[in-house]
Amino acid sequence: MPLELPSLPYAKDALAPVISEHSLRMHHEGIHAGYLQRLNALLESDGPNERSLEHIMGTGRGEAQACACQAWNHTFFWQCLTPWYHPPGQALEHALTQRWGSLEGFQEAFMASAMAHFMGGWTWLVYTPQGRLDIHNAVDAGSPLLKGLTPLLAVDMWEHAWYVDFGNNRRKYLQKLWGMINWPFVEQCLEDAIATAEGRRNLLHA
Ligand SMILES: [Fe+2]
Structure with a gap:
């Protein structure tokens, strides 16, 4: 199974006007998805191996590891932002x-x-x-x-x-x-x- 792009935890226009819908769409569907597409292409010949991002980050090398890190980083980054702001506890x-x-x-x-x-x-x-x-x-x-x-x-x-x-x-x-x-x-x-x-x-x- 190829690695899939996780959905954003909010709508594409939810962070506007700070981050515009156009910018967020490009970032999520273009940049973030692009790392996963590249990673899936690199993994295609590997057969049914362990394919979690964390595993590839820890054991992979070169472009596969970089793509896995970038995919993981973006998923984490989306969670760090919210349109429903609460100050720190x-x-x-x-x-x-x-x-x-x-x-x-x-x-x-x-x-x-x-x-x-x-x-x-x-x-x-x-x-x-x-x-x-x-x-x-x-x-x-x-x-x-x-x-x-x-x-x-x-x-x-x-x-x-x-x-x-x-x-x-x-x-x-x-x-x-x-x-x-x-x-x-x-x-x-x-x-x-x-x-x-x-x-x-x-x-x-x-
Ligand atoms: Fe980015």
């Missing part, structure tokens, strides 16, 4: 404040990291194996999963993500995204990451 805001002084401090640090991309890539909020929150820039088709980091929030910093709606103004794209971040999803990812880490620790000390 208390636990998440506390965690961000402890690490960066305030929510605004986190946003500034995240934007500075994102703006430091020279070419295409991704900026992530991650949970580290040491139990810390951190900001991680991945160039090209990089994935925090391949570095042992747990993704909590992703922002697509490839040119196709902003150029249609914002021209050269990458900063404005980033600023506008803050009003559409799916904080409940980020908080759930953090809760899951902490629970997984605790489970691992308990297993080690059992």
